[in-house]
Amino acid sequence: MSFDMSQFHEVFFEESREHLESMEALLLGVDVLHPVSEDLHAIFRAAHSIKGSSSTFGFTDLAELTHVMETLLDLVRNNAIALTEEMVDACLAAGDVLRNLIDAHQGHGDPDHTAADAIRVRLAGLADNAPRAGGAELTAHGDSRRARVYQLGFAVSAGDARAEQGVENLLGELRELGDVLEARAPQDGEREWRVKLASDVDPETLRSVLDFVADSASVTIEQLSGAAASQVSSVESYGFFDAAPGAPASEESAYGFFDPLPDAAVPAASEPADEAYGFFEPITPPAAPENGSAADGSYGFFEPMPERPVSELLTAAQTAVRVEPEAAALATLATSNPAATREPAARQSGKGDSGSIRVNIERVDQMINLVGELVITQAMISQAAGALDPVLFERLHNGIALLERNTRDLQESVMSIRMLPISTVFNRFPRVVRDLSSKLGKKVELVTSGEHTELDKGLVELISDPLTHLIRNSLDHGIESPERRREAGKSEGGRINLRAYHQSGNIVIEVADDGGGLNRNRILAKARERGLPVSDNMADQDVWQLIFEPGFSTADQVTDVSGRGVGMDVVKRNISSLGGRIELDSMLGVGTRVTVRLPLTLAILDGMSVDIAGETYIIPLDYVVESLQPTPAMLKAVSGVERLLDVRGEYLPIIDLHEAFDTPGERRGFESGIMVILESDGTKAAAFVDSLIGQHQVVIKSLEANYRRVAGISGATIMGDGHVALILDPQQLVSMARRAGHPAD
Amino acid sequence: MVEGNMQLAVAQEGRVIAGEFLTFTLGGEEYAIDILKVQEIRGYDAVTRIAGAPEFIKGVINLRGIIVPIVDLRVKFKAGSAEFTPFTVVIILNVGARVVGVVVDGVSDVLTLAPEQIRPAPEFASAIGTEYILGLASIAERMLILLDIQRLMSANEMALVDEAIL
Numbered sequence: 084m085s086f087d088m089s090q091f092h093e094v095f096f097e098e099s100r101e102h103l104e105s106m107e108a109l110l111l112g113v114d115v116l117h118p119v120s121e122d123l124h125a126i127f128r129a130a131h132s133i134k135g136s137s138s139t140f141g142f143t144d145l146a147e148l149t150h151v152m153e154t155l156l157d158l159v160r161n162n163a164i165a166l167t168e169e170m171v172d173a174c175l176a177a178g179d180v181l182r183n184l185i186d187a188h189q190g191h192g193d194p195d196h197t198a199a200d201a202i203r204v205r206l207a208g209l210a211d212n213a214p215r216a217g218g219a220e221l222t223a224h225g226d227s228r229r230a231r232v233y234q235l236g237f238a239v240s241a242g243d244a245r246a247e248q249g250v251e252n253l254l255g256e257l258r259e260l261g262d263v264l265e266a267r268a269p270q271d272g273e274r275e276w277r278v279k280l281a282s283d284v285d286p287e288t289l290r291s292v293l294d295f296v297a298d299s300a301s302v303t304i305e306q307l308s309g310a311a312a313s314q315v316s317s318v319e320s321y322g323f324f325d326a327a328p329g330a331p332a333s334e335e336s337a338y339g340f341f342d343p344l345p346d347a348a349v350p351a352a353s354e355p356a357d358e359a360y361g362f363f364e365p366i367t368p369p370a371a372p373e374n375g376s377a378a379d380g381s382y383g384f385f386e387p388m389p390e391r392p393v394s395e396l397l398t399a400a401q402t403a404v405r406v407e408p409e410a411a412a413l414a415t416l417a418t419s420n421p422a423a424t425r426e427p428a429a430r431q432s433g434k435g436d437s438g439s440i441r442v443n444i445e446r447v448d449q450m451i452n453l454v455g456e457l458v459i460t461q462a463m464i465s466q467a468a469g470a471l472d473p474v475l476f477e478r479l480h481n482g483i484a485l486l487e488r489n490t491r492d493l494q495e496s497v498m499s500i501r502m503l504p505i506s507t508v509f510n511r512f513p514r515v516v517r518d519l520s521s522k523l524g525k526k527v528e529l530v531t532s533g534e535h536t537e538l539d540k541g542l543v544e545l546i547s548d549p550l551t552h553l554i555r556n557s558l559d560h561g562i563e564s565p566e567r568r569r570e571a572g573k574s575e576g577g578r579i580n581l582r583a584y585h586q587s588g589n590i591v592i593e594v595a596d597d598g599g600g601l602n603r604n605r606i607l608a609k610a611r612e613r614g615l616p617v618s619d620n621m622a623d624q625d626v627w628q629l630i631f632e633p634g635f636s637t638a639d640q641v642t643d644v645s646g647r648g649v650g651m652d653v654v655k656r657n658i659s660s661l662g663g664r665i666e667l668d669s670m671l672g673v674g675t676r677v678t679v680r681l682p683l684t685l686a687i688l689d690g691m692s693v694d695i696a697g698e699t700y701i702i703p704l705d706y707v708v709e710s711l712q713p714t715p716a717m718l719k720a721v722s723g724v725e726r727l728l729d730v731r732g733e734y735l736p737i738i739d740l741h742e743a744f745d746t747p748g749e750r751r752g753f754e755s756g757i758m759v760i761l762e763s764d765g766t767k768a769a770a771f772v773d774s775l776i777g778q779h780q781v782v783i784k785s786l787e788a789n790y791r792r793v794a795g796i797s798g799a800t801i802m803g804d805g806h807v808a809l810i811l812d813p814q815q816l817v818s819m820a821r822r823a824g825h826p827a828d
Numbered sequence: 829m830v831e832g833n834m835q836l837a838v839a840q841e842g843r844v845i846a847g848e849f850l851t852f853t854l855g856g857e858e859y860a861i862d863i864l865k866v867q868e869i870r871g872y873d874a875v876t877r878i879a880g881a882p883e884f885i886k887g888v889i890n891l892r893g894i895i896v897p898i899v900d901l902r903v904k905f906k907a908g909s910a911e912f913t914p915f916t917v918v919i920i921l922n923v924g925a926r927v928v929g930v931v932v933d934g935v936s937d938v939l940t941l942a943p944e945q946i947r948p949a950p951e952f953a954s955a956i957g958t959e960y961i962l963g964l965a966s967i968a969e970r971m972l973i974l975l976d977i978q979r980l981m982s983a984n985e986m987a988l989v990d991e992a993i994l
Binding site: 452455456459698743744745746784785786788789790791793794795796799801805806807808809 | 877887888889894927988
């Protein structure tokens with residue numbers, strides 16, 4: 084451990100944050116009265132991992148706090164004490180403190196040591212004072228998992244305070260794995276630690292544990308007794324990589340995952356209730372007691388777990404599934420065992436530690452850029468080859484078609500690297516809602532759906548603040564107090580629905596509450612007060628848009644949650660800077676729904692290229708309903724100007740793009756061109772262009788990076804010939820058509 | 829009073845503005861800009877017009893994958909005729925975090941100017957506000973107008989930047 088550890092710090096911080104996150108999610112999800120032991124174990128493991136690595140890296144403040152936390156959690160997970168709401172609160176608060184400390188270590192902000200000390204005392208108090216529950220079970224922690232006895236030897240760099248701490252941790256780790264029968268500190272003149280360990284883990288696992296702290300070269304592992312040497316108890320458990328001793332054949336044979344266990348099995352299991360194979364998670368291998376009435380054969384694969392004594396196991400036999408839910412739930416991959424596969428597999432999902440690598444996001448972005456360039460180049464080649472005789476150059480054309488398909492596939496798979504499920508954002512909201520609702524004295528339930536909807540990583544990061552704001556708004560202004568709700572005849576508890584789904588190339592996120600809804604009159608009154616141009620007969624939609632005005636707030640009182648009027652305008656600005664839109668529906672007394680629409684990715688778009696007075700523009704295909712050549716009969720004039728297009732009885736406003744983009748040259752009659760029918764948010768309009776050129780997949784380039792926002796234009800792209808083409812913003816164009824305006828207005 | 833302020837300004841800025849300059853011509857006038865702001869010089873290519881942009885913004889071009897707006901300084905400064913000849917060049921500038929191209933009649937050379945060669949510009953009315961002129965330098969018979977190109981390009985009147993950003 085003499086080399087520089089700081090190079091690993093970033094990884095440590097990142098991992099610790101992930102652990103904290105998963106811990107928080109679990110804490111929020113846990114049912115205090117009936118905690119699922121698998122969750123408790125997972126929470127404990129998260130705390131334990133942070134503790135382990137932080138002391139390795141010398142972050143003692145983190146290690147100290149997590150140690151106290153771990154102590155408490157260990158008692159809870161072993162059913163020594165019952166979980167209480169207060170513990171959950173304390174652990175959540177501790178999570179916050181840990182985050183603060185991690186931030187401080189990373190150089191952001193100052194560590195709040197007072198808070199750390201306070202929470203430590205609080206956690207320790209909880210651990211000491213909590214009522215002991217199920218004392219009998221506590222004794223279960225113990226004896227029977229020593230299939231083998233090892234003599235371990237290892238050395239650490241002498242005289243290093245951190246190394247000593249490391250050894251202490253290591254011993255703790257070993258106690259996790261089995262029973263430390265003897266631990267001898269280095270004698271005079273030698274550097275070696277000697278530890279006698281009874282455990283049923285395989286030597287490889289031990290080695291990896293030891294290597295972490297000790298000098299690799301010095302590690303010796305000697306197995307004193309084999310699997311059969313279990314004289315300690317009447318219960319046998321089987322090491323995974325080792326052949327188990329022949330056991331009495333039972334009706335149901337179980338097979339180990341990598342290695343078949345010869346004659347395998349649950350010894351004398353005359354009434355096998357359930358068999359489960361734990362794969363990644365530690366599980367309890369209670370195996371079969373001698374009396375043969377049992378039951379639950381589980382094989383610990385990577386980490387053994389404490390077993391229960393025979394007395395308890397008898398009970399376990401009757402209620403195997405309930406007692407060992409973790410074992411049952413994990414029994415998913417053992418296909419050779421029908422008893423195992425019929426157990427629900429759902430809980431396994433999302434926990435699979437499938438092969439993944441951490442890659443710097445810059446590298447991914449660079450790859451995406453390169454692929455973007457490739458797409459442009461490919462389009463350029465296609466365009467150039469288009470002029471060649473398709474018969475003479477058949478092979479070239481075939482090759483180009485293939486190239487096009489491959490490029491598209493490549494692009495799609497590269498883009499998918501950046502895709503993350505929106506649950507990464509949604510996961511933080513249960514906490515926000517929990518904290519805020521208790522602060523505001525409201526009862527609020529958060530219901531999320533569509534967490535698996537994927538969107539670009541860049542969007543995930545940027546959307547989280549606006550969404551948090553919307554949720555806080557719903558909580559503070561939307562949901563009424565329980566009394567008010569009762570008066571209004573609603574249930575006391577409010578409900579916020581958070582929903583995400585895909586819709587025609589967009590990702591839609593809805594935040595809906597069943598609260599009081601927006602008060603139209605109050606908004607109008609407030610708007611008048613602020614001198615905004617409003618009238619009583621404005622459409623609801625337009626009235627709701629007022630709350631996006633800077634500094635607009637109708638809150639009766641300013642709370643520290645919201646109501647200062649700073650917010651909705653920022654939310655709107657953030658979302659439109661992501662190329663998204665925000666819509667609002669509300670009904671007084673019923674609730675409010677905010678809908679955020681975002682482009683799926685920031686980079687690619689399917690577009691139709693059109694010609695407007697010799698200039699090429701791209702219309703995003705998602706907005707195009709149809710294109711048609713208008714006949715004079717379809718054009719309807721209003722006050723002498725042809726402004727409406729009659730499409731099968733539907734009158735659509737015409738947007739003359741020549742006018743909108745102020746193109747040079749003479750205006751042409753509408754009959755000589757093409758009408759592209761656009762639809763945005765349920766509103767249709769007909770855009771007049773000279774001709775259609777084709778369909779392309781285009782790479783969106785920012786116009787604003789070096790220039791500024793242009794009315795009616797959402798961005799730019801580079802065409803096959805290297806020229807820049809502007810991408811139309813149909814949504815803006817349609818709303819301009821509604822106001823019968825000019826984009827420059 | 830005004831005079832005194834100007835001198836003070838130049839005295840303060842003198843240290844900053846001395847250095848290497850790229851000189852270019854607009855009609856008969858010679859201008860100089862800080863060479864560190866120049867990314868590259870390229871020929872004038874077809875641009876994509878942008879609706880609603882002021883006359884001096886010719887449009888945008890594709891510069892190796894990024895979209896760069898092109899400003900015709902000749903139109904902006906009302907200097908020279910805005911004709912495109914084989915000598916017409918575009919100077920690609922890096923101002924702040926942005927990339928902007930400016931059309932000029934031609935690039936002359938790169939000069940090193942010492943602080944003492946730079947005189948403050950007097951107050952006078954012109955198409956360019958004097959706040960964008962760092963000073964005047966004379967080399968033999970020639971007068972160079974030293975432009976504060978960064979300030980000019982991020983100015984509101986150039987309409988290159990969203991007002992909200994400023």
